[in-house]
Amino acid sequence: MAAALLEGECKNRELLLREWERQQMELKEQMIDHDTEDWQSNEVFEGLERIGGVDLSYIKGDEVNACASLVVLSYPDLKVIYEECQMVCLTAPYIPGFLAFRETPFLEEALRRLQHKDPSLLPQVIFADGNGILHHREFGVACHLGVLTDLPCVGVAKNLLHVSGLEEKDSLKEKAKDLQKEGNAFSLIGSSGKVLGMALKSCEKSTKPIYVSVGHRISLDTALRLTHSCCKYRVPEPIRQADIRSREYIRKNVNVS
DNA sequence: GCGACAG
DNA sequence: ATCTTGTCGC
Numbered sequence: 001m002a003a004a005l006l007e008g009e010c011k012n013r014e015l016l017l018r019e020w021e022r023q024q025m026e027l028k029e030q031m032i033d034h035d036t037e038d039w040q041s042n043e044v045f046e047g048l049e050r051i052g053g054v055d056l057s058y059i060k061g062d063e064v065n066a067c068a069s070l071v072v073l074s075y076p077d078l079k080v081i082y083e084e085c086q087m088v089c090l091t092a093p094y095i096p097g098f099l100a101f102r103e104t105p106f107l108e109e110a111l112r113r114l115q116h117k118d119p120s121l122l123p124q125v126i127f128a129d130g131n132g133i134l135h136h137r138e139f140g141v142a143c144h145l146g147v148l149t150d151l152p153c154v155g156v157a158k159n160l161l162h163v164s165g166l167e168e169k170d171s172l173k174e175k176a177k178d179l180q181k182e183g184n185a186f187s188l189i190g191s192s193g194k195v196l197g198m199a200l201k202s203c204e205k206s207t208k209p210i211y212v213s214v215g216h217r218i219s220l221d222t223a224l225r226l227t228h229s230c231c232k233y234r235v236p237e238p239i240r241q242a243d244i245r246s247r248e249y250i251r252k253n254v255n256v257s
Numbered sequence: 258g259c260g261a262c263a264g
Numbered sequence: 265a266t267c268t269t270g271t272c273g274c
Contacts, residue, residue, distance in 0.1 A: 056264070058265045066265090094265075096262040103264070130263045140263070161263045169261085205274090211263085264265055 020098050024139045030147045033133065036217045037124065037152060045226065048075045052123030053238025054107045054145070056088075057246035059254060066090055067254075068106035069246035070114065071238060072123050078230060078237045082121045084110055085249035096161065097136045100144035108148050125152040125218065125226070127238040131161055132223075134188060134197035134213035146216020153215030154223045155197075156236055160211055165191025172199065176209050183228050185209075198224050206234040 039047035053071045065087060072082035086109075092102040107128075115122055131140035132155030142155030160172065166188060167175075175186050179201035188197045188211065197213030198220065212227050214220050230236040235243070 056265085058264080060266045094264060096264090099264055135263080155263085157263045159263060162261055 055242035132215035142215025
């Protein structure tokens with residue numbers, strides 16, 4: 001009896017993952033992996049004025065509540081010109097390869113709220129905390145959010161997601177040691193030989209690289225240059241500010257219980 | 258078979 | 265992701 005229930009649970013989970021994979025492949029048809037905006041083609045991103053950053057912060061041992069944040073920074077100043085934090089109820093667990101199903105709904109909602117409140121503040125490109133095509137099926141959270149909003153989107157992960165076909169972890173660690181100067185980077189190549197992303201030494205101080213990949217409506221080259229130009233510290237400022245603000249929001253509004 | 262695995 | 269202060273170093 002219990003065994004049958006467990007078996008059923010596993011089967012349901014398996015079916016859910018297959019369904020999620022199907023959705024990823026379907027949305028992927030709309031993904032654009034090259035530059036589509038005028039500001040992307042010039043060396044200093046002339047015409048780019050607003051960059052968005054999104055993030056979710058979690059609560060220790062709370063599987064339901066979290067805080068979703070959206071910030072918009074001016075460019076090239078990188079000053080916060082819009083900020084919103086919103087408590088949300090999580091519906092999906094974290095499963096590597098399916099992060100978008102856990103976070104994207106709330107990020108999309110935040111962008112739609114901004115669109116409604118003040119369209120003139122909508123970002124021209126979004127930085128997402130996680131990967132773009134550096135992903136098992138080449139459709140990570142940055143692609144997912146990009147396609148749903150149809151905004152240019154860059155994926156930046158602080159840790160490497162192990163995708164089959166990628167080089168061994170040790171080999172990549174060796175290459176990371178060779179990154180001498182900020183801006184130095186090396187390609188992350190998938191099994192097909194395709195470049196899925198870049199490991200970037202984002203600022204002079206950092207030892208550990210960040211992993212940049214295409215989300216939507218941007219080329220890898222542009223994504224890398226833009227990411228580098230947004231780094232005062234290791235993590236690009238839009239993501240860093242979203243992270244700081246959502247964590248602070250939780251600290252002030254949840255911990256007081 | 259076991260371990261690894263964005264947030 | 266989160267639990268966590270100080271501390272060693274440029």
